[in-house]
Amino acid sequence: MHADHFIDLIPLRYALRYGPKRRARKLPVYLPPGGLAALKTLCSAFAPEGGEFLSDVFTLQEYDPSRTLAIEGSTLRFAHTAHYIPAFAIRWEHRGASLTYSADTAPDERVVALARGSDVFLCEATLLAGEVEPGMRGHSTARDAAEMARAAGVRHLILTHYGEESTARDLDEAARSVYDGEIVVADDHRRVDL
Numbered sequence: 001m002h003a004d005h006f007i008d009l010i011p012l013r014y015a016l017r018y019g020p021k022r023r024a025r026k027l028p029v030y031l032p033p034g035g036l037a038a039l040k041t042l043c044s045a046f047a048p049e050g051g052e053f054l055s056d057v058f059t060l061q062e063y064d065p066s067r068t069l070a071i072e073g074s075t076l077r078f079a080h081t082a083h084y085i086p087a088f089a090i091r092w093e094h095r096g097a098s099l100t101y102s103a104d105t106a107p108d109e110r111v112v113a114l115a116r117g118s119d120v121f122l123c124e125a126t127l128l129a130g131e132v133e134p135g136m137r138g139h140s141t142a143r144d145a146a147e148m149a150r151a152a153g154v155r156h157l158i159l160t161h162y163g164e165e166s167t168a169r170d171l172d173e174a175a176r177s178v179y180d181g182e183i184v185v186a187d188d189h190r191r192v193d194l
């Protein structure tokens with residue numbers, strides 16, 4: 001529930017309510033524990049109805065990260081990550097294909113265990129090479145991401161959540177030094193077939 005991961009719900013709400021892609025059905029949104037209260041507080045700053053502001057286009061619900069979540073033929077499982085607030089990596093499986101998303105995390109065994117054998121590991125690479133977080137760790141470098149990918153035995157690593165100072169080449173090279181699977185540096189509109 002850091003804002004860089006959810007605040008786009010606000011413009012998306014306007015797009016779904018007033019834009020050309022209005023839907024007949026509300027869009028389901030699954031939140032981590034505490035997510036409903038956080039959104040309600042956020043929306044109360046500009047909408048007197050608080051959380052109701054979002055529920056005219058979204059069906060908001062919290063998931064229980066200790067349980068498997070089934071969504072339209074897919075299953076999702078969760079693992080705690082090493083971050084500054086509670087955060088959850090997600091493993092999605094559908095018809096034999098699997099993708100694990102690290103969320104925000106420092107290198108963490110629980111994330112590696114969740115990702116084990118995934119077709120695709122979508123992993124954050126926030127830190128620059130050699131960058132050290134002061135105090136508690138909550139993020140990874142591209143090399144850290146690649147080490148988790150290698151430990152988890154995934155076939156395909158996608159690096160994401162990197163900073164403006166990281167070039168695709170630097171990210172790719174740092175990951176390639178420790179991981180010999182396929183590496184992609186995520187970018188807008190990039191598609192990956194499973």
Ligand SMILES: [Zn+2]
Pocket residue numbers: 002004005104161
């Ligand atoms: Zn983030």
